[in-house]
Amino acid sequence: MHWLSWERLSVPKIFGGMGFKSLRAFNLAMIGKQAWKLISNPDSLITKLLKAKYFPHSDYFSASIGHNPSYVWRSFWSVRNYLKRGLKWSIGMGETISVWNQLWLKGPLSLQPTTEV
Numbered sequence: 001m002h003w004l005s006w007e008r009l010s011v012p013k014i015f016g017g018m019g020f021k022s023l024r025a026f027n028l029a030m031i032g033k034q035a036w037k038l039i040s041n042p043d044s045l046i047t048k049l050l051k052a053k054y055f056p057h058s059d060y061f062s063a064s065i066g067h068n069p070s071y072v073w074r075s076f077w078s079v080r081n082y083l084k085r086g087l088k089w090s091i092g093m094g095e096t097i098s099v100w101n102q103l104w105l106k107g108p109l110s111l112q113p114t115t116e117v
Contacts, residue, residue, distance in 0.1 A: 032079045035060070039083070050076070 004018075011017025038047045039060055054073050055063030061084055065077050091097060 028079055028082060031075050032082055035076045035079050035083055038076065 006020075009018045009020045011019070013019040037044070038050065041047060042051075050073060051060075054066050054069065054077075060076075061080055063077065063080075065074065069077070
């Protein structure tokens, strides 16, 4: 078996390397994809199992790491902040959006909608 250094493997293909990027970034992306399935598919068996064990009274984003977590939960928990930074709201019909309780701008100019009475 021929072993190559990471420096050689990470060289772009056009320069004779294998073109690997950051292995850590790739791993986080794959875990993030699975964690997104937890959020977007609350009726799946794995979501129900993890929710019952690790966040029965909250949601995924406000869950704690807990005591003696499994490797899977520790991995899912580690990508929460990456997912939170990348999430955007999909308004759709707007039936579940509370315009009175949401801050529309982040920062010092956090405005809420106003109406004339």
